[in-house]
Amino acid sequence: MDNRPAGGPMFRNRMPRYEVLSEDAMAALDKGWRRLVTEIGVEFLDPRALDLFRDAGQRVEDNTVFLDPDFVLAQVAKAPSEFDVQARNPEHSIHIGGDAMAFGAVYGPPFVREGEVRRDATMEDFRSFTKLAQSFPALDSAGGVICEPSDTPLDSRHLDMTYALQTLTDKVYMGNVVSGINAADTLAMTSILFGSREAIEETPATISLINCNSPLRWDDRMLEAQFEYSAAGQPVVLTPFILMGAMSPVTIPAALVQQITEALSGIALSQLIRPGTPVIFGSFLSNIDMQSGSPTFGTPESGLGLLCTGQIARHFGLPFRTGGGLTSSQVADAQAGYEALMTMMPTFLAGANWVMHSAGWLEGGLVAGYEKFIVDVELLQMLQVEFTPLEIDEDSLAFGAHAEVGHGGHFLGAMHTMERFRTCFYRPLLSSSENYERWMRNGGKDAADRAGEIYKKRLEEYEPPPLDDAVRAELEEYVIRRRKELGD
């Protein structure tokens, strides 16, 4: 079952936020990032960025910008605390910020797994995952690079991916950030889909992920993309990419201070590029295994860091991105289930506004897993129900049902039950509560086996959302022309 009707409103988290930092703790973190931007500074590997900061009165030495914390806050204050992002189907447009939570699929894996098979991702996989994301109302976006299609030419791959996202879904999609050229192509194709560049500058139509090369360095290619998107008024997610122990100190407070420093410095740059352009405070925060050096996910440290991140972003009045269904597991097993939830429940407790990697993440992000995609959609659906406040009124208190049933009886046939039995409880997509005998009769399938059946059925049943023929033709023409120009 889908928990939300197709085309229904996006999820709003009206439950309380779980806040774990005291005022003193927040003050200590504040002191920390102020010291870091001032004394260590942040590297920007793009002369245009350095010029903007220098012109704004900041001290620049080589590639390092030493920032005045109050200047940073003044830039941050120019960013909107909430904004809309339009989808080509207006029913799928989303809001970013406040109590709105939007969910996108996994982003970036070079490999896919279906069942026992792990292999290089292909364009066909990319399309399949895009279709799955379209088919589940719990997801607001297919994301961007759901997997890296290794069977398409590298230089023009972004055109194929963007075209697939634009045509196979009618939901919000992410912009390509491999280079400034890719970003410009994404903007051009988005302008075609939404009618004009003006239309998307008026209300943004892409979200793009700009990762920091943590610690404290913004790389040239990412900055190129940021310049394109911010200049066009498209939101960018400025994301410190921190595996504690490798890209930050091993202590969570130090990682949080670094995260603030990096995110705010990137946000300040966006505001210098175009004051008022929308931004999202990004966080990708986990840790490595100090014995092996492997990245680990769904850890206690990442959960705690995630809860703090929400509070920090609110402290700066910014919408934020964190969370997902992260796991180190190779397959959709018990570990994948609990690690995904160990990240996803704090994501809801923190009230993250833009949640990447919400479905399909496996093997530390190296693999897009088909079965795992279904596990994650189940988690999303459950949490969207769980984080909906109770309605307490005469009707839900059901005194009449007690008067009807009395002591030691059962409520199965009570009037109050009969009126509500179809919709009263969440109906699972994947979870089984079959008893042993029935479960055995049905083949004794574990959750991964059942998830395999579900995604295949969903793909069979997939129907593409309608798209104007002229627009489709213009997009195709663009892809063909640009592929030629790029030499593929």
Next chain:
Amino acid sequence: MDNRPAGGPMFRNRMPRYEVLSEDAMAALDKGWRRLVTEIGVEFLDPRALDLFRDAGQRVEDNTVFLDPDFVLAQVAKAPSEFDVQARNPEHSIHIGGDAMAFGAVYGPPFVREGEVRRDATMEDFRSFTKLAQSFPALDSAGGVICEPSDTPLDSRHLDMTYALQTLTDKVYMGNVVSGINAADTLAMTSILFGSREAIEETPATISLINCNSPLRWDDRMLEAQFEYSAAGQPVVLTPFILMGAMSPVTIPAALVQQITEALSGIALSQLIRPGTPVIFGSFLSNIDMQSGSPTFGTPESGLGLLCTGQIARHFGLPFRTGGGLTSSQVADAQAGYEALMTMMPTFLAGANWVMHSAGWLEGGLVAGYEKFIVDVELLQMLQVEFTPLEIDEDSLAFGAHAEVGHGGHFLGAMHTMERFRTCFYRPLLSSSENYERWMRNGGKDAADRAGEIYKKRLEEYEPPPLDDAVRAELEEYVIRRRKELGD
């Protein structure tokens, strides 16, 4: 790795509580239970209970007691808000209430599962699970009926189980509640272990589970056991047993009102039996699948109910029991992983004081699972780390590490890292972060396979805690004598 040293202090949850009920909501629930006790009343199928309530001025008709809400609150006020329970190894004694959280293994399954095999539980299984509970510091108790040993005579089974709990662990154990006779035997054996009846009346040494036959009925056999334990000053967990849709109305607020009514009425009885005797506000709250009638666990509704339960228990100033690693799954798969955590994380957010079913619960509680036991211990260990507040100070802010590493470097060799790398992050018991190649070389084992290896190794390495020979002899003598008297 174990997250806590053997013999270390019990877990204290010093993180904030996640409170989801507004004042208005709590007032509505308050109004609800007051109406229920007054107008519908509660059945007590024991003439002694009816006499006690009648003598205390409550209206009794047939087996139903119509309670004055203020009388109920006056009784509840006599119960201690916190108390200690002693273990025979003082290092394993526990505190119930406040920020203390104690964890016991699964309770009640007639079946066990190891790998592909599901079969009737035996006394040997009971001993094995008891040994596992002893071996993990994350668990404070083996619980009570970890599984129902079907190969021992029914009438004297409680003697064998109690003896195993007393000798194979030196942690707190639960009392048998099948009948008043069984309770009396448990008390006699506990008096032997702790030296005298006075010694356990001074500081209790058992905890016993008294389940309500919901809705609104306390059965004769459970009440017999309650009379024994409360008279001896041993804590009882008065637990409404509610699967919404069957034992309560389908709406969560109605289930909460019923839960308050049942728990408080049972607690009032305990205080009439022996004023001041320790009690625990119990909750076992989930729902059925309205299509099949099957019980379901780890549901959004149960999670939300659990969060409310904590707040309600605090409202009445009582320690409370809820939570566990509940799941409907047949095997230790992804569903088992996420459903267990879907219950266990709210358990920590609510700050439950006594957590039954913390390890080994499978198949809706019908099965004690060996692999699932290990999955659950991993979850417990992770959550005990995650729910430990951050220490934010100069040292953890690690400015020096940033000064050392600078921009774009890594922290693997930094002084700050070197000083902390052994203990800085949680080290998993079960979770793997091996890369694909290494994981394949090591056999490509999923979490359930690895859990199977872990529990077998733990059982091999098990060492019984020391016990005085004279005490052991006296316990054995008691078991032999009583078995004869009971005709087995």
